[in-house]
Amino acid sequence: MVQVLSSRTLIRPTDPERSRDFYGGRLGLAVAREFGTGPERGTVYFLGGGFLELSGRVQTPPDPDPSVRLWLQVPDAAAAHEELRAGGVEIVRPPVKEPWGLVEMWIADPDGLPIVLVEVPADHPIRYRPGI
Structure with a gap:
């Protein structure tokens, strides 16, 4: 059996800053950690018993x-x-x-x-x- 130690949902937004404003600003999710620098940095939010990570970028x-x-x-x-x-x-x-x-x-x-x-x-x- 696979032993799962942690988990998170990963989202690759088209506009990371807009998504950070939505999840952190408008929904008010607390930041668990950030990694990298600049507008492309990754942000992990607390979701009760889980995590939501915004990282990377997609064009559409x-x-x-x-x-x-x-x-x-x-x-x-x-x-x-x-x-x-x-x-x-x-x-x-x-x-x-x-x-x-x-x-x-x-x-x-x-x-x-x-x-x-x-x-x-x-x-x-x-x-x-x-x-x-």
Whole structure:
């Protein structure tokens, strides 16, 4: 079995500075580390129990794969909606309680990568399991 010690999601943006402004400035993700210098430097952000790395550059954004999403859990989707909207982030879909019980809001990064912001209600089975 492979022993995984750490992991991260790697994104190669078309404009690293614009993406750093989005993830660090508008979403407010904390920087775990940076490497290299100048506008092409790599930046790794904390994502709760994981990491998001922006490094390198591509000339044109890839067509988003409909099966790939960045899933970020937040404590309050309505509050995140107001904060992001006030910060100029385009909201693809405002918070909606899904049939499976999670509250989901959709946004996209500057290159069109779909991001799902998810609130797990207190009574949802992910959090609440009677008898355990």
